[in-house]
Amino acid sequence: MQPGQTPPASSRLVTRREAEPLLGYASGSLKVVMQQQRGRWPEPVACRVRGRALLWNLEELLAAGRGQQGGLRSRRPGGADPDGLVTCLICGRRFRSLGPHLARIHHVTAAEYRAEHQLPASATLMATDTRLGLSTARIDAITEQPELIERMRAANLPASELSRRSTEARSGTDSLPVVRASRRAGALRTLPAAQQARRDALEAVARAAGFASMADAIENTRDLPSRAAAERIGVGASTVKRWRQRKPA
Structure with a gap:
């Protein structure tokens, strides 16, 4: 199912946090796993608040959770x-x-x-x-x-x-070498994925607010105070300030 489509009436929609115990994940960990394994997980189908509190089809999440490594989700x-x-x-x-x-x-x-x-x-x-x-x-x-x-x-x-x-x-x-090596490799994978996920989320919010991109949103609200621009775009005021301080590409 693609984002924006109406899910079947029989589908149960859940947030990522609500799905974690159903899939056997610790609180907050499913978000990281989804960022690291983008091709495995279904896309959200709706949201409770515009751009936030995304909702997934529970049946699709359960199917994805069982599909990895013969059904075992643990890494x-x-x-x-x-x-x-x-x-x-x-x-x-x-x-x-x-x-x-x-x-x-x-x-x-x-x-x-x-x-x-x-x-x-x-x-x-x-x-x-x-x-x-x-x-x-x-x-x-x-x-x-x-x-x-x-x-x-x-x-x-x-x-x-x-x-x-x-x-x-x-x-x-x-301090064990095997532990340090594993964490170093994990950090190299996780940090870029988290950064990309953040960029993707901001772009999605900007498009939902009617702008072509986040950069376009910042440029078209530059005459507004940071707080007013943030409300117009749908992000935090600190995000607007950081983007305004960026040097033009």
């Missing part, structure tokens, strides 16, 4: 050997999921295991097909019972506590 390494099992580095035994084995047999947490063997904090301890099955089951359950989202949110720890735990988990592996 973590697969974590399993070719036969689908994960080897315990303590005893050499092999499992589909190491978490229960580590706790029951070796009496260590996943974080302690990763630290002992110098594994990145993001290293998965579960076989790819097992993660896929859990992810699919979770998506199906939430799709059938949307009220589960609120129950999950109510059970979540405060954001400050989650942030503290995340920082603590990463601190032991941040």
